[in-house]
Amino acid sequence: MSSLKLLGKKSFGPLFITQFLGAFNDNLFKNAMVVAVALNSISVFGYPPEQTVALAGGVFILPFFLFSSFAGQLSDKFEKNKVLQVTKFFEILIMLFSAYALIINDFEMLMITLFFMGLQSSFFGPAKFSILPELLDDTELVSGNAFIEAGTFLSILLGTIAGGVLINLQYGREILAALLVAISLLGFVSSLKIISTKASEPELIIDWNIFTTTWQNLKFAKQNQTVFLSILGISWFWFLGAIVLSVIPILCKNIFQSDEGLITLFLTVFSVGIGIGSILCEKLSYKRLELGLVPLGSFGMTLFTLILYLKIKNYTNGPDSVWNFAQSYDGIVILTGFLGLAITGGFFIVPLQTLIQQRADKSTLSRVISASNIMSSLFMVGASIFLFLFLKYNFSLAYLFLTLAFFNGLAAIYVYTLLPEFMLRFCAWALARIIYRIKVTGDQAFISESKGLILVCNHVSFVDWLIISAAIRRPVSFVMTHEFFKGYFLKKFLTQAKVIPIAPAKENIEIYNQAFDLIKDKLKSGGVVCIFPEGKITHDGEMNEFKPGLLKILETTPVSVVPVSISGMWGSFFSRKDKILKHKRPRKLWSKIKVKIGNPVSPVNLNLEELKNTVLQLRESK
Numbered sequence: 001m002s003s004l005k006l007l008g009k010k011s012f013g014p015l016f017i018t019q020f021l022g023a024f025n026d027n028l029f030k031n032a033m034v035v036a037v038a039l040n041s042i043s044v045f046g047y048p049p050e051q052t053v054a055l056a057g058g059v060f061i062l063p064f065f066l067f068s069s070f071a072g073q074l075s076d077k078f079e080k081n082k083v084l085q086v087t088k089f090f091e092i093l094i095m096l097f098s099a100y101a102l103i104i105n106d107f108e109m110l111m112i113t114l115f116f117m118g119l120q121s122s123f124f125g126p127a128k129f130s131i132l133p134e135l136l137d138d139t140e141l142v143s144g145n146a147f148i149e150a151g152t153f154l155s156i157l158l159g160t161i162a163g164g165v166l167i168n169l170q171y172g173r174e175i176l177a178a179l180l181v182a183i184s185l186l187g188f189v190s191s192l193k194i195i196s197t198k199a200s201e202p203e204l205i206i207d208w209n210i211f212t213t214t215w216q217n218l219k220f221a222k223q224n225q226t227v228f229l230s231i232l233g234i235s236w237f238w239f240l241g242a243i244v245l246s247v248i249p250i251l252c253k254n255i256f257q258s259d260e261g262l263i264t265l266f267l268t269v270f271s272v273g274i275g276i277g278s279i280l281c282e283k284l285s286y287k288r289l290e291l292g293l294v295p296l297g298s299f300g301m302t303l304f305t306l307i308l309y310l311k312i313k314n315y316t317n318g319p320d321s322v323w324n325f326a327q328s329y330d331g332i333v334i335l336t337g338f339l340g341l342a343i344t345g346g347f348f349i350v351p352l353q354t355l356i357q358q359r360a361d362k363s364t365l366s367r368v369i370s371a372s373n374i375m376s377s378l379f380m381v382g383a384s385i386f387l388f389l390f391l392k393y394n395f396s397l398a399y400l401f402l403t404l405a406f407f408n409g410l411a412a413i414y415v416y417t418l419l420p421e422f423m424l425r426f427c428a429w430a431l432a433r434i435i436y437r438i439k440v441t442g443d444q445a446f447i448s449e450s451k452g453l454i455l456v457c458n459h460v461s462f463v464d465w466l467i468i469s470a471a472i473r474r475p476v477s478f479v480m481t482h483e484f485f486k487g488y489f490l491k492k493f494l495t496q497a498k499v500i501p502i503a504p505a506k507e508n509i510e511i512y513n514q515a516f517d518l519i520k521d522k523l524k525s526g527g528v529v530c531i532f533p534e535g536k537i538t539h540d541g542e543m544n545e546f547k548p549g550l551l552k553i554l555e556t557t558p559v560s561v562v563p564v565s566i567s568g569m570w571g572s573f574f575s576r577k578d579k580i581l582k583h584k585r586p587r588k589l590w591s592k593i594k595v596k597i598g599n600p601v602s603p604v605n606l607n608l609e610e611l612k613n614t615v616l617q618l619r620e621s622k
Contacts, residue, residue, distance in 0.1 A: 014193035032163025058384030064377030069213035072370025099177030146282035157271035277346020292429025300344030313398035420496030432470035442597025452523035
């Protein structure tokens with residue numbers, strides 16, 4: 001099925017439409033209000049316009065921090081589709097209140113309405129993301145998240161354009177009021193079409209204590225370090241994104257000295273960029289969770305934020321029309337910087353959201369997502385406070401981007417140090433998609449199950465383990481000779497990648513025994529271990545005999561064995577076709593590498609010769 005067909009499926013289409021209309025309404029209202037405040041110099045609650053813009057973001061996000069813990073409990077206790085429908089009904093009531101505030105032109109009341117819009121969204125979010133794994137299978141989940149993210153930012157774009165245009169028309173507030181109510185009604189109708197699901201934990205007793213429930217949800221999230229660090233990554237993305245989106249009107253007015261047309265152009269570029277990044281992420285992931293795109297996204301965000309700092313710092317043109325800005329050299333570079341920042345942001349956010357949905361405990365998924373919303377809201381409130389103070393003390397907007405670039409790079413280095421799986425996946429992805437083209441065949445349904453198993457593969461090159469990492473959907477621990485662990489940097493990298501060193505028993509009995517203990521622990525905990533039973537890389541392209549180490553593993557841990565073959569790597573730079581290093585030269589780059597996955601083999605009475613023949617047949621098959 002092509003990715004676009006997913007939008008037409010009954011399991012996804014109604015949810016996408018409901019989410020899209022809700023996000024459109026939020027941004028139609030919020031961005032219209034922000035544009036009106038920024039361009040018409042309106043003060044709210046005594047705050048000047050620039051500080052009001054920063055305050056509005058915090059008012060909308062505050063309910064996520066206060067009420068997400070309750071929202072997560074409700075989404076786990078009740079059917080998620082019912083939770084979505086109830087929240088959409090309350091959106092109608094809130095939009096009626098906002099319509100009244102717009103008609104009487106009361107901006108203090110509009111600010112209060114903004115809080116209630118955030119309240120409604122805080123209950124919608126956990127149900128929206130936790131229902132996705134119930135509506136879609138693993139091969140559709142990345143696509144589903146990509147469309148949700150792309151749709152969200154497309155709705156930001158359309159809502160911003162509509163809000164910016166309507167708020168300045170003669171009867172714009174009246175039209176805006178009617179549109180907000182109409183969209184909320186359509187959203188409620190579409191929510192009624194969402195497929196019914198079963199409650200994850202119907203016996204759950206709701207705890208209404210905000211402090212204990214928030215802490216409990218965070219504890220659920222911290223049960224898996226990878227999930228928790230992904231939550232922190234998502235929270236940082238929204239911190240950065242909230243600042244960028246909030247500062248665009250101020251940047252256009254004070255630095256570029258232009259009007260709402262340029263604001264709309266920047267928001268268009270940023271929103272389209274997120275959409276492009278999300279869809280590209282889905283394409284580059286090949287219908288699987290690809291964590292290798294996360295480092296690409298984070299370092300890309302740092303690079304483009306630095307470019308924006310350099311160009312904004314030295315910007316001297318203006319006042320400028322939208323057209324003159326868009327065709328000037330500085331304008332093109334700045335717009336490209338915003339586009340690149342958004343695209344790499346899509347690379348960053350989609351895999352992290354998918355990871356949480358796949359790896360968190362399904363019975364507490366809504367509460368884990370609510371913990372993510374709590375953290376994100378905390379970061380976004382922090383972003384609002386940070387921007388508020390930044391503007392209050394008149395720091396340069398250019399240095400705002402420099403600060404973001406610095407902390408983004410620092411956060412990336414910190415997270416990837418704690419969680420090297422992301423960098424390992426990036427290396428595997430780059431090898432598989434940039435240096436070579438990997439084609440994977442065979443059914444991975446068995447591998448995708450959360451139980452221990454062993455992969456056995458022929459050994460063709462020094463990077464076979466990265467090839468396998470790129471091909472298999474689950475994290476894999478590899479068994480390698482301890483000789484690779486002698487260099488400091490390679491040892492550090494392999495250790496962080498959870499590679500298990502092994503040595504012949506007669507050479508080092510301690511390493512030998514330790515390797516089998518680690519393999520046993522990994523398999524018993526439901527992990528996947530890959531071994532190369534030949535024990536060495538082929539010197540002539542032919543397969544060597546399988547050594548009996550596999551049988552020793554199966555004696556203590558009888559798990560299923562999955563045969564895998566690699567073809568196309570013999571003769572590459574990473575193979576041993578040329579034994580002398582000076583003869584080595586890059587060859588067969590961008591060539592097609594085939595990874596074939598066979599059917600699982602029972603550990604009972606497993607025969608090594610038959611297993612070798614199975615791998616050989618896989619390698620030779622078309």
